[in-house]
Each structure stands twice: as structure tokens, then as C-alpha cells.
Amino acid sequence: MSHIPVLLNEVINYLNCRVAKQTFIDGTLGGGGHSLAIIKKIYPLGKLLALDLDKDNIDNFQQIINKLPYKKNVLLFNDNFVHLKKIIYSLNLPPVKGILLDLGLSSMLLEDxxxxxxxxxxxxxxxxxxxxxxxxxxxxxxxxxxxxxxxxxxxxxxxxxxxxxxxxxxxxxxxxxxxxxxxxxxxxxxxxxxxxxxxxxxxxxxxxxxxxxxxxxQELINLTEVLKQSMDVLSPQGRLVVISYHSLEDRIVKRFFIQQNKLRRIRILTKKPIRPGKEEIQYNFRSRSGKLRVMEKI
Ligand SMILES: C[S@@+](CC[C@H](N)C(=O)[O-])C[C@H]1O[C@@H](n2cnc3c(N)ncnc32)[C@H](O)[C@@H]1O
Missing domain, CATH: 1.10.150.170 (Putative methyltransferase TM0872, insert domain)
Structure with missing residues (x-):
């Protein structure tokens, strides 16, 4: 069972992916639909770092990109996104301009x-x-x-x-x-x-x-932690895109954005969360509860 990436066009547009010496991070690789779209947009100058707790996802994506020209521009880690800061600091990568967190379950986890x-x-x-x-x-x-x-x-x-x-x-x-x-x-x-x-x-x-x-x-603890680390890892004008699927996660993201905005550390780019349209829900029913929020570091 493959996973259909949710709000794909919106994610790519908000991440502002382009060909430049920049790093993009996908903290939740899953089936790799978002990651593949990101690397296509940033190749050949950009780097993609992708993480997933499930090694099968890492191995599957490795196999996909082995057949493509992007191989050298992609770094994959079978790790928890709460280690994001440590991982980034251990690597010598260009400035981080975008982070994606597509939270929760993939279709593969549910079905296979x-x-x-x-x-x-x-x-x-x-x-x-x-x-x-x-x-x-x-x-x-x-x-x-x-x-x-x-x-x-x-x-x-x-x-x-x-x-x-x-x-x-x-x-x-x-x-x-x-x-x-x-x-x-x-x-x-x-x-x-x-x-x-x-x-x-x-x-x-x-x-x-x-x-x-x-x-x-420990999903809510991990989410709270990775939001904080994203602020350290992102370079100025770097963006964080989060898709959540239930109100507990969305509330944490919303409150974090409001708090950082008050401290004048970020700009909130989505006053209200972006939701999948009728058409997307029709071909990907699992997208129905998705809510996408975006911030830009100042
Ligand atoms: C909704 S799926 C991502 C789907 C992906 N965007 C795609 O297009 O196929 C979420 C993924 O995040 C992974 N995950 C969940 N919590 C994680 C964490 N704390 N650190 C790293 N990966 C995590 C899960 O194993 C799952 O594969």
C-alpha cells in the first residue's frame, strides 16, 4: 500500500523550494512523496535531509533515489526527529531553508x-x-x-x-x-x-x-520538542511547514506559532490552517483531517 502525499502542491509552494545552495528537511519521510517532490525542485544545488523512525521507509526511499540522479544530494537517517538539531549540527550542510513535518500515520503503517x-x-x-x-x-x-x-x-x-x-x-x-x-x-x-x-x-x-x-x-512531547529545535536549525527566512491530523497536535503547533510570533521571532504565513479541498479528499480520503500551518523565521 503506497501513501499519497497530502497537500503536496501547498507544501512545495510554502517551502519555497528552488535551486540554490540550501538544505531542506523532511522530518517524516514516510512513503517519500513529499521528499521526492522537494528534491526534484532543489536539484542539483540543494540538499535534502530526511528522517523516519521506520527503517523500511528509509530503505524504500534509498532504492527509489538510487535509480535517479539526485542520490548524492539526499541524506537519509533512520532516527527520531527529536534528534534533528544534533543531526544537523553533526553535518556540514548549507543553510536550512525549509522543514516539513507531516505528522502521524502513513498508509503503510495502517495497512501493512x-x-x-x-x-x-x-x-x-x-x-x-x-x-x-x-x-x-x-x-x-x-x-x-x-x-x-x-x-x-x-x-x-x-x-x-x-x-x-x-x-x-x-x-x-x-x-x-x-x-x-x-x-x-x-x-x-x-x-x-x-x-x-x-x-x-x-x-x-x-x-x-x-x-x-x-x-x-510520546507524540505530543516529541512534537513540542521538534518545534523548539526547528527555531535553532532554521536560518533566517527559513520556513517550517507542519501538517497535523488531530486537534491535539494542531493546538500545539498553533500555540507555538502564536507564542513565537509574539516574541517577534517568526511570521505566521497561514492565519487559518490550510485544508485539503473536496477533490483531494475524493482521491485521498485519509487527507480529510489534515491541517497545514506555516511559519517563517525572521
Ligand atoms: C504521515 S507519514 C509521512 C508521509 C510522507 N510525508 C509521505 O508523503 O509519504 C508520517 C511518518 O513519520 C514517521 N514518524 C512519526 N513520528 C516520527 C518521529 N518522531 N521521528 C521520525 N519519524 C517519525 C512515521 O514512521 C511515518 O512514516
Whole structure:
């Protein structure tokens, strides 16, 4: 399953990609759709640095560019974007003029990873973006089977904004006394005991799966950190483009931009977030919740 890049034209236009001795960073390579469009615009003088926690994405993109002339202008790292500053400082690259963060899940993670991101499949409850996984790192199975009822309750509310947070946490804690909860369908079954599936609403498991993913991967902490580091890494007039897919992430981005704007460190280029149009949503349904925000460093 390949991933269709979201708001591709808007990303490329806002990043202001052109042929010059400049560096662009894609902090979330995924299927490489955005990265490929960036390198095409900046080659032969520009450099692209791309990161992803999933090594399969790095290897796949390496194979793609091996067949293309851009190879020498692309640097790929199987790493967390929270290490962005350290990575950039360790390399001798031209000024950084653009950073892209396209947050969250790729289609490959949902459909092909076998790591339990989709409530529509029956897979082990893992949910780590990191591949290969760091030995002993926290999984969704660990959280579901070992965290206290109040900790579960908290993440379901804070990271999922699930109104039935308390009841779902207690049903899980009762069920795990009888049998360890290790698969997505075991969890979905428990959630459905509290909220039955209806045709009208979103699937009852959506918010709980989101909460677990955020907790396993420390997504909100990482986002807050990379936003700060972007300010150090970007050169003046450099731009940061962020696409988020739920309100918790978007709120963090929005507040960070407002705060930096007040300090006169940036200009906000998108007063309101840019959303995919009807046409894009029609051919790429996953883009429907995307919100793109852009700032320029002063
Ligand atoms: C929405 S996808 C990116 C899609 C990509 N823009 C494309 O066009 O194919 C997000 C990607 O970011 C990666 N990711 C998530 N959190 C990360 C982090 N903290 N550091 C590096 N990569 C991360 C995921 O593994 C996933 O491949």
C-alpha cells in the first residue's frame, strides 16, 4: 500500500523550494512523496535531509533515489526527529531553508505494518513507530496490561478526548485479570461493550487507538520538542511547514506559532490552517483531517 502525499502542491509552494545552495528537511519521510517532490525542485544545488523512525521507509526511499540522479544530494537517517538539531549540527550542510513535518500515520503503517495501528485488522497491539524496535521499549500491550485504571483513564481522556474514558478503562482492567489483552480485536471487543458500533458515528475504537499511539510514541512531547529545535536549525527566512491530523497536535503547533510570533521571532504565513479541498479528499480520503500551518523565521 503506497501513501499519497497530502497537500503536496501547498507544501512545495510554502517551502519555497528552488535551486540554490540550501538544505531542506523532511522530518517524516514516510512513503517519500513529499521528499521526492522537494528534491526534484532543489536539484542539483540543494540538499535534502530526511528522517523516519521506520527503517523500511528509509530503505524504500534509498532504492527509489538510487535509480535517479539526485542520490548524492539526499541524506537519509533512520532516527527520531527529536534528534534533528544534533543531526544537523553533526553535518556540514548549507543553510536550512525549509522543514516539513507531516505528522502521524502513513498508509503503510495502517495497512501493512502488522503493528496494530488499525482497529480494522487483527494484529498484535504494538503501535511503535520505531522499526526495528528499540529492545524493551514501551508497547500498547504493556500499557493496556500494566498501567493502572487511573493512568488508562487519563490517557484515554487527554490523548483521545474520549468521553467514555472511565468506563473503558475499568472494562479493560477487569478483562485483563481473566486474560492478557494482546491483540487489536481483543481491545476492540472490549471498547464495543461500552460503545456499540453505529453507522452514524466514527468507529468507537478510533479515539482509544489514537490515545494509545500517542502514549506509546510520546507524540505530543516529541512534537513540542521538534518545534523548539526547528527555531535553532532554521536560518533566517527559513520556513517550517507542519501538517497535523488531530486537534491535539494542531493546538500545539498553533500555540507555538502564536507564542513565537509574539516574541517577534517568526511570521505566521497561514492565519487559518490550510485544508485539503473536496477533490483531494475524493482521491485521498485519509487527507480529510489534515491541517497545514506555516511559519517563517525572521
Ligand atoms: C504521515 S507519514 C509521512 C508521509 C510522507 N510525508 C509521505 O508523503 O509519504 C508520517 C511518518 O513519520 C514517521 N514518524 C512519526 N513520528 C516520527 C518521529 N518522531 N521521528 C521520525 N519519524 C517519525 C512515521 O514512521 C511515518 O512514516
Amino acid at each position: 505494518s502488522g503493528r496494530g495501528f488499525s482497529f480494522q485488522r487483527d494484529e498484535p497491539l504494538d503501535m511503535r513507530y520505531c522499526n526495528p524496535p528499540i529492545k524493551g521499549s514501551l508497547t500498547a500491550t504493556d500499557i493496556i496490561n500494566t498501567w493502572s485504571v487511573s493512568e488508562l483513564d487519563r490517557i484515554f481522556w487527554q490523548y483521545g478526548e474520549e468521553t467514555n474514558h472511565q468506563r473503558i478503562a475499568s472494562v479493560i482492567v477487569k478483562a485483563r485479570l481473566i486474560k492478557k489483552i494482546e491483540t487489536t480485536q481483543q481491545l476492540v471487543h472490549l471498547i464495543n461493550q461500552i460503545i456499540p458500533v453505529t453507522r452514524k458515528n466514527i468507529h468507537p475504537a478510533t479515539k482509544i487507538f489514537q490515545a494509545l499511539r500517542i502514549a506509546v510514541n
